[in-house]
Amino acid sequence: MSCLLQMSAPVVDSIYTLSAFPVRGKEVAVTGHEMAAGGGLNAMVAARQAQIEVRLGGSLGSGPLAGMVAAALKRHGIDCARPPLEGLDQGLCTVLVEPDGERSFITHTGAETHLAEASLAGIALEDVDWVMLSGYSLREGPDGAALAGWIAALPARIRVLFDPSPIVAELPQSHLAAVLGRADWISANADEAQELHPSADAAACALSLAEARSGVVLRQGAEGCLLATGGNVTAIPAHRVVPLDTNGAGDAHIGSFIAELARSGDPLRAARYANIAAALAITRKGPATAPARAEVEVLLTDPVG
Template sequence: MPKLIQLTAPVLDLVYKVTAIPESGTEAIVNDFSSTPGGGINAMVAARSAGMDVALGGSLGSGPFADTIREMLAEHQIEHIGAAVAASDQGSCVVLLEPDGERTFVAYPGAEGHISPSDLTGLAVHGGDWVMLSGYTLYYPGAGPAVAEWIAQLPDDIHVLFDPSPLAAEIPAALLEAVVSRVDWISSNRAEAAVLVGDNDPVGMAGTMANGRKGAVLRQGADGALLAMDGRVEKIPPHPVHVVDSNGAGDCHIGSFIAEISRSGDAARAVRYANVAAALSTTRDGPATPPERGDVLALI
């Protein structure tokens, strides 16, 4: 049975519900606070909820943040097959969450920013498996070079999906090129796609991202998503909801897409499934809040 191996490790999200993003030199009005694993955990939990086996190939540190993340991995039966970094705790991300569900990030890496070539040589990846990589990992100087080289050398029977991340513009060009030239799928929002292909037309961006690979997904939030493959671009409609918290919705979309296309082989169905799953995830507080598979199937 195919497995998803996520190379981008989780961080601990420190979530502040603010009335508005503060101006420079002022203070935000905070109505609520919580801390929870986020980042790389989101897509993994979404794929697990959709019925796929998942393993974490990224690094985990030593400390209270890493311990919290390990507990969540165990809760969702996600095995850690990556490196253990004894000298550092996991990184954290301050999330400023506005009343309309929009989120703003301020993050700094910890153990997840360190992956060496030797950490990757022992990863058990088999034909038919999926590997997911975020641009965050490529951005980290202590992880990007090793990961880019490993991705570039993966055999063709391993499916690779790349999520450019909000840091797409900051990734060293050589690393970005090495990864993009190998990946089978790109899943991106509009801003990230503009960085990759230098365009502002959604249909054009989706089509260009799909060139030379199996396909691309351009996520458009409340407007649904565009699926580009085989020289065509198809609009997959959204599932309207009242948004409470959009943190992790893009990751939920990616994990759900991978799980469903792995199961069905139907990319359009997988995007439709992901649209519904990501939409439902925004109706709940927290980053890793995907719906169960049966809840999604009832709507598609």
């Protein structure tokens, strides 16, 4: 079985379901609230649901929030590649979910941003086939630099997928260049892809980003995604649903894509699988809601799914 090592660690989401987005200085009614592990967990759960092995290479802390993350990892059968960091708790992300499913974030970082060079050197890679990381792990500072250098030095047999994340424009260029030079795949939404390679045309942007790598998945939300590989771009339509909560949709897409590509070796099938999995995930409230493999496979038989 293929093994994915996820280098972007989970945080805890404090999720508020709103009647409307608040105007500055005003108050709105909250129709629901929950706390759950999210962030980097979303892609890991999606990959586990698609039935590949997943391991956390990112940092887990040792406080009460980290305890929530550790329990979620155990529940989903995800082991840690490194021991917990003492004296640091996990980050907390306040998630504001509007009635149409759109979400906004306010994040306080924690243990997940600490990745010392010495601890990275201790990660066992013998059975690892895939490594995934997001831009959130490449912030300014020695830890981001250490991770970028570690990624650049990975053995050639290991495939790397990079998710630029919404903060891609803020990343140090040296960190970004090191990871882009090693990434076999990029999975980005339209805005992130434009930051990496500005272009008036989404297909041209995807093709440019795919040069000298295995491919690019340009996620387009309700429109599906573009798959750029082998000098060609294929538009893959979304699986149509009524969204309830879009929190973690991109992560669900990424984890599902990696898992199906690892299993089938077919990027087109993997992108179709990921579209369906992400669509089903947003019909459920909360983070880490990717569907089981059997739910997706039934819909893969639909040629327009």
